[in-house]
Amino acid sequence: MAVQPNEPKKPKKPKKLCPKVILEGTRLTRKTDLAFALNEHPGLVGTRRYRYHSPLISAEWSAFSADPWGRGLINFAAEETELAMETYRTWARLFELQRYYSWIVDRFHLSTEVFQASQGRHHDFGWLEDRLRPLGFAVVLCLRDPDTFAEARRERLRISAKPEQYDDLSLFRVEQERLRAAAARSTLPVLELQVADRSVAELADEVADWLAARGLLGTPDELD
Template structure:
């Protein structure tokens, strides 16, 4: 029997770093989830879902208000328990607790502690992929995003995204989870997915720590 593929990848990074496109590509990548002869449902998780408000682009586990912190932390604990119960599965996560740390630090000067969460994620084999791009490439990335964005004004000022990258880098490097820093400046999603597959293969990140 071949080894079961159960990668657990958390994609992090500022806006316009192709995290969501990459999440979909990873979830159909034959070296990461195996060959697929037909399409079926795959788990794509995101803490960026604006699930705390009943209007678009509202608040959620990343950008929660101070009075919603307990709800946000319980959400993360719930995801952690689901991951633990379904450990022999592949999970692709588009933004998670690092995005929360970055947002809350910038918006409120807060420093939510997620050491407890990483102590639960690490034994399951979770890893960070930090997506970043060279500053001079943000303009072209914005032009592409504006073709499809339902909220284009959020991209009026690229400066915060460029500055935010260093904060993401510092938080990811301080994490207890293994990480890969992935340059997506060329916009080639397929190539980026291949690089993640290479890294996972080289570091044992494609299968469960317990075997099959």
């Protein structure tokens, strides 16, 4: 049956799956659970006969400090600015060198921009997005209704090793709005994903469908 002119065409299936997703959002927005789910979702990685790992990285790691919850690529000190920028340049170069690989990133430059701005330090990551965009990177901004943070905190406190970090939920509500503003300025494709009262599987399905509809599952060569 011929496709009618007013019927939307289904996106072409990419020859090779190598999506590149940056998950952003404040705490308690299920980013990490979603990252693991996307890393095994058939829509992003294909149908697997056995389990194996794909690249899953994060700017949240406290890699600049020996403390368990120390400084890192998001919350670096002023004197660590060049260290942070060199780290971002290194990640960008690694992505470029492995452009036909899939990458799932749990927090990245938007979180850095927002945190550093809250400390009075402003960084323009336009140069980084100029390098990420041709590779097919997209941002998924995980959000929740502000009224649902309290319930999310109750769930998190059952497993958290540092419960005091969730004492003041107003910080998360403020950061969420600042992340939305940063995402609105981004030159990368952005999906705002509401996470409250939904399963991780449902969230992963929405992300996979969104990437497919925009032709962001294949290689950089296939980008429009």
